[in-house]
Amino acid sequence: MRIVEARVIVTSPGRNFVTLKIVTDEGVTGVGDATLNGRELAVEAYLREHVVPLLIGRDPARIEDTWQYLYQGAYWRRGPVTMSAIAAVDTALWDIKGKVAGLPVYQLLGGRSREGVTVYGHANGETVTEVLAEVARYLDLGYRAVRVQCGVPGLANTYGVSADKMFYEPADSALPTEATWSTERYLAHIPSVFARVRDEFGPDLRLLHDAHHRLTPIEAARLGSSLEPYALTWLEDPVRAELQEGFRLIRRHTTTPIATGEVFNSVWDASQLISEQLIDYIRMTVVRAGGISHLRRVFDFAALHHVRSGSHGATDLSPVCMAAALHLDISIPNFGLQEYMRHTPETDAVFPHGYHYDGGYLHPGEAPGLGVDIDEEAAARYPYSPAYLPVNRLEDGSIHPW
Template identity: 40%
Template sequence: MNESMNHSPLITSVDVVVTNPMQAPLGNFVLVRIATDQDGLYGWGDATCSGSELAVAAMIEEHLSPALLGKPAGKIEHIWHTLYHLPYYRSGSVHLSAISGIDMALWDIKGKLANLPVCELLGGPIRDRMLTYRSVSGRTFDDVLERVRELQQVGHRVVKVQAAVPELESGYAVPSTSSQQTATDKAFSLGVPPTETWEPELYTRMLPRLFDFLRNELGDSVELIHDVHERITPSQALRLANDLSPYNLFYLEDLLRPEHLDTFRLVRSQSSIPLAMGEVFCNPWEGQELWLDHLIDYVRHDLAHVGGITAGRKIAATCESRGILTAWHGPGNISPLTHMANAHLSLSVPNFGIQEFDANW
């Protein structure tokens, strides 16, 4: 046996890098580098938590890293539970994002030590490719249609769509006017969130019109997804799910806020539309009644927020026996490290559904 495999290398340092060179939108990453006592052996992880970057860095540097120094880097499960139970008040987004970055870095070390891809250490790849999707948005329905067709031309079979609400000057991440776009760009240049208005009733009336337009133009040549971003009331959610059912969505995402999870039971009992949820959950057990009780079809956790690869394995295993598929969160505001963690986990779990890969590096 290789001598380096006879003992686990010991952790000697934990460093955190907060990138954010120019307050670029969707580009402020929190990266974790863990070094060991074996020369040149280190690992990288992603602890990005948009809006709380410095808090996550402080959590790692001041609270978690002292518990890591001198510990065997290979004891990933033991370390995960140690860090999870370390603070008395635990399980928030800052705490679990910090654990996520550390966990990914430890899996990176384990893969390098074994000279194997991490997916091999997770049981080996079940597939050699993954179904992925990207997102498009537009001020008008025609803008959305054009961008869907552009993705189709390069081989995408599933696309998430979002459009501005015509009656509003601004909407969630989709300015309706050039003046609002200018204001949004200025806010991002200053490193602050843009000011947006929102009217859920207008949005829920517009959305079926968007999907009716797209289906008339595209037929069934592409699968479509929409993300509600938890911005509507329970009664609006039930109506929207029924209104969108005729358009055969791949799934409807984040239909309700975490505070309204009980309403998923009502939606499930009255609508056949596939549902996905999870990116706002902050530990592997939050919201678990959704998959334990078959109230959703896809889990959407973010591996940079929920506890890393170790947490993702727990979630996937719990969902497998219930027929719930994975669809890990993969937007542009997580680093390439989490996208790679998503890929390794997606390749190795039997209940993989689809992988978001919405980045433009």
């Protein structure tokens, strides 16, 4: 069997996605997600101009060799564009291998370690009253874990708070919108939000919160300490991870568990955090971390250091990526949680899939391969639409991490 074609498909059924579809001479196809939110066409060009020509004629069964060829064979390595492109190839090849074997991919990864994948939802509101209503809605849907994001008094808008509560999408404009931020206002408000949530819903619901890289280490330590009475499952992305020493400072001052890694693209981005046990959950994703092959290595390394998975699963990861994540999630021994932001009906129609939600769990399904595809005719009805993530400024006008 040989690869005879690889198509890069860009579609926007409510938001932009980049998909690679690999075709073999025996008619078996595989799909991989290559979406990079706000920079989709950079990956599309990288695939089309630099990767696809290298795939023609290759044996699709040689997944590891192809991964090494695209990673080690290139002088310029890593980075979100390169690793998203490699991820698309790797994921598509696993899809093909599963179809050839007649097995779902998780069976090729060692089989089930659990019956279902526990997911968490994204409950948000401008006010605490709105947040409580959203948490209640997720509980009605059967969720066992909820990430809570709330507007901050005095700020016009806040990360994680959206008009459409079920289909959250921050990339909202052809040019970046600008938000205003105040760490002082935020730190003064958030503990009271969780006090209300715990008072309303009791101790059993797993609660999470995302600081979205906005704090200094000592600010994050203060927040973690103030949230300890409310027993969060994790505090997500408290600081930018370029200076990983900062996580050691956080560890000294709080027992609130820490999760990070959704912007990482290699095990080397996470090696210190994992090996020194400075985090509790690693949030790397299939699409950003070079595919199933490399992310499995990251999770295996994390397992040796008592770090669990907590993979990112926002709407900018297509159903192809979600399917791939679920096959990993259900097979690894150190699974923690899986983020699950639901896609719109239009997106689900473009990407028909076999995975399904039931009572707080996602299930990857039993179809051979990943159990997901792209309807190219439907995709063609939704052309690319420029959309940027916002830019953040402090109240004095200084640029601040979004």
